[in-house]
Amino acid sequence: MNQTMNKVLMKGNEAIAQAAIHGGCRYFFGYPITPQNEIPEYMAREMPKVGGVFLQAESEVAAINMVYGAAGAGARVMTSSSSPGIALKQEGISYIVGSEVPCVIVNISRGGPGLGGIQPAQSDYYQSTRGGGNGDYNFIVFAPANIQEAADLTAEAFEIADYYRNPVMVLGDGMIGQMMEPVVFRDTPKRELQPKDWATTGTGGVRAPNIINSLHLQPADLEKHNEHLQAKFRLMRENEARSESYQTADAEFVFVAYGTSARIVRNVVDELRERGVKAGLIRPITLWPFPVVAFKELPDTVRGVMSVEMSCGQMVDDVRLALNGRFPVGFHGRSGGMVPSQQEIIEACLDMLKEVE
Amino acid sequence: MPVVFERTRGLTEKEFHFCPGCTHGVIHRLVAEVLEEMNELGNTVGVAPVGCSVLSYQYFNCDMHEAAHGRAPAMATGIKRVLPDRMVFAYQGDGDLASIGTAEIIHAAGRGEKITVIFVNNAIYGMTGGQMAPTTLAGQRTTTSPLGRDPRQVGFPLRVSEMLATIDGAAFIERTSVHDPAHIRKTKKAIRNAFECQKANQGFSMVEILSTCPTNWGMSPLESLDWVKETMMPYYPLGNFRRPEAVTVSGASGGGHA
Amino acid sequence: MLEKTICAGFGGQGVMSMGRLIASTAMARNLEVSWLPSYGPEMRGGTANCHVIVSDKLIGSPVIYHDATCLIAMNLPSMQKFEAELLPGALLIYNSSLIEAAPRREDLRAVPVPANELAAGVGNPKVANMVMLGAFVSLTSIVELDDVILEITEMFGVSKKQFVPLNEAALRRGVEAAGAAYAQL
Numbered sequence: 001m002n003q004t005m006n007k008v009l010m011k012g013n014e015a016i017a018q019a020a021i022h023g024g025c026r027y028f029f030g031y032p033i034t035p036q037n038e039i040p041e042y043m044a045r046e047m048p049k050v051g052g053v054f055l056q057a058e059s060e061v062a063a064i065n066m067v068y069g070a071a072g073a074g075a076r077v078m079t080s081s082s083s084p085g086i087a088l089k090q091e092g093i094s095y096i097v098g099s100e101v102p103c104v105i106v107n108i109s110r111g112g113p114g115l116g117g118i119q120p121a122q123s124d125y126y127q128s129t130r131g132g133g134n135g136d137y138n139f140i141v142f143a144p145a146n147i148q149e150a151a152d153l154t155a156e157a158f159e160i161a162d163y164y165r166n167p168v169m170v171l172g173d174g175m176i177g178q179m180m181e182p183v184v185f186r187d188t189p190k191r192e193l194q195p196k197d198w199a200t201t202g203t204g205g206v207r208a209p210n211i212i213n214s215l216h217l218q219p220a221d222l223e224k225h226n227e228h229l230q231a232k233f234r235l236m237r238e239n240e241a242r243s244e245s246y247q248t249a250d251a252e253f254v255f256v257a258y259g260t261s262a263r264i265v266r267n268v269v270d271e272l273r274e275r276g277v278k279a280g281l282i283r284p285i286t287l288w289p290f291p292v293v294a295f296k297e298l299p300d301t302v303r304g305v306m307s308v309e310m311s312c313g314q315m316v317d318d319v320r321l322a323l324n325g326r327f328p329v330g331f332h333g334r335s336g337g338m339v340p341s342q343q344e345i346i347e348a349c350l351d352m353l354k355e356v357e
Numbered sequence: 358m359p360v361v362f363e364r365t366r367g368l369t370e371k372e373f374h375f376c377p378g379c380t381h382g383v384i385h386r387l388v389a390e391v392l393e394e395m396n397e398l399g400n401t402v403g404v405a406p407v408g409c410s411v412l413s414y415q416y417f418n419c420d421m422h423e424a425a426h427g428r429a430p431a432m433a434t435g436i437k438r439v440l441p442d443r444m445v446f447a448y449q450g451d452g453d454l455a456s457i458g459t460a461e462i463i464h465a466a467g468r469g470e471k472i473t474v475i476f477v478n479n480a481i482y483g484m485t486g487g488q489m490a491p492t493t494l495a496g497q498r499t500t501t502s503p504l505g506r507d508p509r510q511v512g513f514p515l516r517v518s519e520m521l522a523t524i525d526g527a528a529f530i531e532r533t534s535v536h537d538p539a540h541i542r543k544t545k546k547a548i549r550n551a552f553e554c555q556k557a558n559q560g561f562s563m564v565e566i567l568s569t570c571p572t573n574w575g576m577s578p579l580e581s582l583d584w585v586k587e588t589m590m591p592y593y594p595l596g597n598f599r600r601p602e603a604v605t606v607s608g609a610s611g612g613g614h615a
Numbered sequence: 616m617l618e619k620t621i622c623a624g625f626g627g628q629g630v631m632s633m634g635r636l637i638a639s640t641a642m643a644r645n646l647e648v649s650w651l652p653s654y655g656p657e658m659r660g661g662t663a664n665c666h667v668i669v670s671d672k673l674i675g676s677p678v679i680y681h682d683a684t685c686l687i688a689m690n691l692p693s694m695q696k697f698e699a700e701l702l703p704g705a706l707l708i709y710n711s712s713l714i715e716a717a718p719r720r721e722d723l724r725a726v727p728v729p730a731n732e733l734a735a736g737v738g739n740p741k742v743a744n745m746v747m748l749g750a751f752v753s754l755t756s757i758v759e760l761d762d763v764i765l766e767i768t769e770m771f772g773v774s775k776k777q778f779v780p781l782n783e784a785a786l787r788r789g790v791e792a793a794g795a796a797y798a799q800l
Contacts, residue, residue, distance in 0.1 A: 009639045009648070027439060035654055053438045057431065058464035065428035065461070069435025072422050073402065077435070095425050118654070179677045180635065180650035182642045200420035200436065202443050205399035209369075211414050213423040260676070267675030341680050 006184050013038035013177040015151045016106055016170065017046070020078050022185050023155030025104065026052035027077040029066035031059055031085060034118045035174040036108035039080040060085040064092030064105075071101035072212035074199030076158050080106035082174075083124050084115060086132075093167060094133030097229070098214030100198075102161035104154065106170045108177035111337040119337025120174030120260055125314035128171050129288040136226055138233050140240055141169045141287040143258040147181035149285075155188040160240070163191045164232055165198075171287065173310065175260040175339070236289055243291035244283040247273065251280030252301050253349055254327075256319050257308040258284045261340065265308050268345045279349065287315070295322040304356045306330040308345055310338070328356050367393040371415045378571035378578025380535045381409060381477060385416055385448075387535075387545045388475055391552055392419065392444070401444040402436050404429040408450035409483040427458025430465035433472040444555060446473040452482050455491040455517050462521070469526030469560035473551045476517065479568040480589060487573030491515045494592055499573070514592065518565045522598035528560030530599040534567040536585040540595075550600070559601040567593055616646070616671045618757050619679045621697050623664035624689025624710070629744030633687065634665035636748060640758040640766045641669040649677040662692055669757050685755060687747050689730070691716060698723075708750050708793070710743065726754060726796045733788040742785035749789020754797060760790060 010018070017039045020028070028043040040056065047054040057063035063079050070077040081089060086107045096103060107128065111121035131137045140160060144150035150172055157168040200210045216222035247269050248254055257265040262283040272279035278301070282294045298305075305327045307316035316331045323329060332348040334340045364370075367389025375381045392398050401419040405411060407426035414421035424432040429447035437445040454462050454476050465472065481499055482488040489499040489506060492514050496505040506514070518532045529551050533544040544566055551562035567589050569581035576584060622634040631652055638650040651666040666679040681699070685706040688694035691714045694707070701707060703722045712731035728750045730743035752760050764783050771778050 007642065009635070009642050009650070027435070029435065055434070055438060055468075058460050061428065062431040062434075062461050062464065065425060065431035066435035066438070068424075068428075069404070069422060069432035069437075070439045071435075072432075073436045073439040075439040077439075091425055092428070099423075174654070175651065175677060178652055178654050180638060180648075181674075181677075182648060200402045200422060201440060202400045202402060202420055203398070209418060210420045211423070212421070213414060215411065215423050263674070264676040264678075266673070339676070339678050339680075342676070 007182045009180050010147060010183050011038055011178060011180050012147045012150050012172060013108065014042045015147045015183045016080070016154045016172070016177075017042035019151035019154040019185065020104065020158070021046060021050055021052070022151075023158040023188055024076045025078045025158055026050065027070045027075045028052070028054045028079065029057050029063040029070070029077070030079050030081065031057050031063050033082045033085045035110060035120070035177050036080050036082045036106065038177070039106060039108070060088035061091065064089040064096075067103050068092050068096050068099070068101065071096065071103045072099065072200050074196040074201055076162070078104040078106065080108065082107065083109045083112050083121070086124065086127065090127075090133035093139075094131070094135050094137065095214050096167050097137040097139060098135065099212045100165040100229075101212060102158075102165050103167045104157045104161055104170065105167055106154070106172070108172045108174060110174055111335060117337045118174065120176075120339065121310050121335060121337055122173055122259060122261065123311040123314065123335060124171065125287060125309070125311060128169055129290070129318070137229060138236070138288050139167045139169055140236055140289070141171050143171050143285060143287050144176060145259050145262045145283060147176070147179065147183045150176055151183050151185060152188075153285075155185075159188060159191045159193070162193050164236060166232060166236075171259070173260050174337075240286060241289040241291040241293065242285035243294040244285060245294050245297070246281040246283065248280035248282060248298060250278055250299065250301060252278045252303050253353060254280045254282060254298060254302055254305045255308055255345075255349070256282045256284070256305060256315065258287060258315070261308050261310055264340060264342060265345060268342050268349070271342060272346060272349065277349070277353070284315075290318045290322060292322040295319070298327070302327050304328050304330060304352050306332060306349060306352060308340060309333045310340070311335055328352075365389045365393050367398055367418055368416055369418045373416065374412060375409065376572040378569060378581055379409070379483075380568045383535050383541060384475065384477055384544070384566055384568065385410075385413060387541070387548055388446070388448070389417060391545060391548045395549070395552060395556070397444045397552070401446065402440065404433045404436070404445070404447040406447070406449040406453040408453050410448055410450060410477065411484065413448050427453050427456070428461055429453065430458065430461040430470070430472065430474065434465055434468070434470050437470060437472050441471070444473070444552060445471075446475060446552070448475045449477070450483070451476075451478045451480065451490045451492040455515050462517075463524070466521045466524045466527045466561045466563070469528065471555050471558055471560065472562075473555045474561075474563040475548065476563055476565040477568045478517070478565055478593065479570040480514070481570050481573050483570050483573055487570075492517070492593075494588065516593060518563070518598050521563060526561050527563070527599050528601045529554040529562035530565075531597040532565040532567070532593060532595050534585055534590065534595055536567070536569070536582040547597075554601060557601075567595075616669070618669045618685065618755065619683045620667045620669075620685040620687065620751070621664060621679055621683050621700060622667065622687045623662065623693035623697050626661060626663045628663075628689045629741070630663050630687070630689055631665050633744045633748050634667045636763060636766055636770075637667045637669065637751070637758060640762045643762060643766065644758065646671060647674050649674045651677040662696070664693065664697070685751065687751055688714065689744070689747065690714065694718060706754055708747060708754065710747060712743070726750065726793060728789060728792045728796060730789070733792055734785055737781060737784040737788060739781055742782055745782045745785035746789040746792065749786035750793035751789075752786070753790040753793040760786065
């Protein structure tokens with residue numbers, strides 16, 4: 001009974017919102033968009049109870065700039081949206097990285113381009129892992145595959161954002177946002193954090209002014225600033241990549257999938273193994289930094305690798321880069337809110353195995 | 358020797374980059390003096406815009422943020438919500454506030470956000486080289502309205518103070534000018550009143566200040582001051598458009614507006 | 616154990632909460648569960664459905680795709696739409712108060728339950744979903760009736776505990792109706 005005492009059945013969106021509060025978030029600025037509306041709704045209900053602030057902004061553009069202001073003032077702050085809304089936030093995200101202030105951004109993504117649809121999709125991979133706005137930058141992108149992981153990673157995202165003074169994105173899809181699963185709110189791994197002595201809290205007349213700024217008009221200054229940012233991104237690459245390898249030790253065929261697709265592919269791996277095909281799965285938990293080590297560790301028994309995505313083929317580029325020609329790389333994807341079935345993935349695998357014979 | 362005049366502590370020692378005859382410098386000084394006189398410098402967070410005053414974070418001697426173009430009121434909202442007992446102000450030009458940032462300014466006013474906005478209206482884009490602004494007057498020549506602004510083609514100049522004064526969240530809205538010493542003094546009073554209004558938690562406050570741009574208007578500094586008085590003021594009448602009834606402001610600033 | 620149930624009906628017929636109760640009751644028994652709703656324009660008055668998966672192993676896709684083990688259909692459009700998702704021999708519980716037509720497929724264990732009449736019989740037509748849930752509990756071995764009642768009691772809490780007896784009565788009518796209907800098969 002004790003085991004289940006704190007276990008609650010929760011929608012992904014609500015679990016993410018609760019996990020943010022659990023992780024110390026006290027400010028939320030957002031704008032309604034399907035399929036993430038339960039996040040601002042939960043925040044509107046729960047933030048005041050913990051002495052925090054929920055504010056519905058006039059637009060996604062305003063919301064991310066409120067986040068920018070609050071983060072500069074030293075707060076733990078978050079915004080959430082879905083694909084087209086995240087596109088609108090790119091300007092602010094670029095400034096936030098440039099100014100080195102921490103925040104958490106949640107994207108419960110849907111199909112595109114344009115207004116697209118409202119059903120789950122993974123077509124924001126490029127946007128999330130390549131910066132997304134103007135300039136040379138990156139941020140850590142978490143891709144949870146279940147509600148427990150979504151909660152754990154969201155709470156931890158605030159620690160990591162503060163640690164690097166850089167935004168962290170939690171990238172779910174409509175399925176992760178809308179489905180309910182059991183979740184336990186457990187202790188968050190803590191990092192050694194420096195005091196936010198850079199925050200604009202008023203000089204109090206006792207120190208020089210703090211300035212939150214991304215403008216560097218002298219090319220040499222801007223280049224130096226970029227080198228400083230790149231050094232941080234290198235640290236993240238070295239220390240923050242995460243993935244799960246499932247049944248890869250003796251695999252002849254390895255799938256790569258994250259989030260909702262990874263859940264389906266996991267079943268596919270089991271089914272293929274029952275049929276005698278030694279299949280395995282690499283599930284990136286961070287999309288950036290991409291978990292290249294997991295690919296280096298693949299055994300020589302592998303004959304083919306396939307990226308399975310709810311997109312027209314985006315992560316597959318990173319799979320090719322990680323493998324650098326070592327194995328043939330294939331792709332199977334559905335888009336627009338269509339979710340690949342186990343059967344079609346199995347067929348794609350068998351077809352590719354025939355091809356690489 | 359007794360000191361009869363000195364630089365305000367509200368400004369750093371950084372030299373202004375503004376063009377000769379531009380009144381941004383005067384307005385910066387007024388804001389700084391008011392914050393110093395209110396003893397709020399150590400308690401203030403300012404937000405700089407994108408435009409000619411983009412570098413104002415180097416000039417104001419208090420904590421500062423540099424916002425994206427037009428987003429200063431949203432950024433100031435984020436700061437004020439985290440730090441409700443600090444003075445938070447945004448300094449914006451006409452392109453920043455009245456063009457790309459219209460949504461942000463209207464909704465900051467609508468929420469009665471307890472921030473003070475210093476809105477510098479010089480009827481042109483200065484930083485980018487004299488293009489048409491949302492407040493460019495009908496007939497006014499700019500680099501993107503070379504034949505003069507034709508309202509039938511490109512719309513009418515916006516009267517922002519009048520517009521914002523219709524919003525209930527706006528506690529204090531006043532338009533002033535800095536084209537002569539008397540008006541500079543009135544502007545300072547208006548700025549003081551706006552900050553007092555914020556300090557008393559009465560809601561959103563804004564002072565719109567008619568300002569010059571000799572470089573892009575193609576005039577001498579003196580001609581520019583005259584142009585403010587003779588050409589801008591008839592279209593943008595000075596006066597208070599909204600003030601909280603309960604607040605005791607430091608003397609009546611500006612003339613009442615019908 | 617891998618049970619995949621689709622609950623479907625009009626918005627307002629309580630199909631979402633019916634599915635949630637299956638999931639939360641199974642979760643309390645330490646089983647793996649997932650609950651996936653339809654969302655978007657459908658939420659606002661049209662048809663509503665949710666996919667509930669209960670398993671003793673980690674659940675892969677929360678989507679039920681041509682492999683449902685049970686369908687609870689509260690109205691005709693729902694039955695017609697989701698019948699095809701059922702595995703051969705799967706269970707179809709349909710609300711015969713609103714569905715006059717017979718299921719198209721003949722390879723199913725189809726159980727008609729006059730949910731609206733039975734709900735009206737216990738005093739409130741709104742608990743038709745609980746009648747259907749009672750039938751489901753009786754016809755499957757995923758959750759026990761007592762556990763569902765416990766879950767409902769917890770759900771309503773102290774402030775709304777007066778609703779528990781009505782819901783419990785509806786559940787029991789569903790159990791009886793399923794027993795009677797199934798005996799006739």
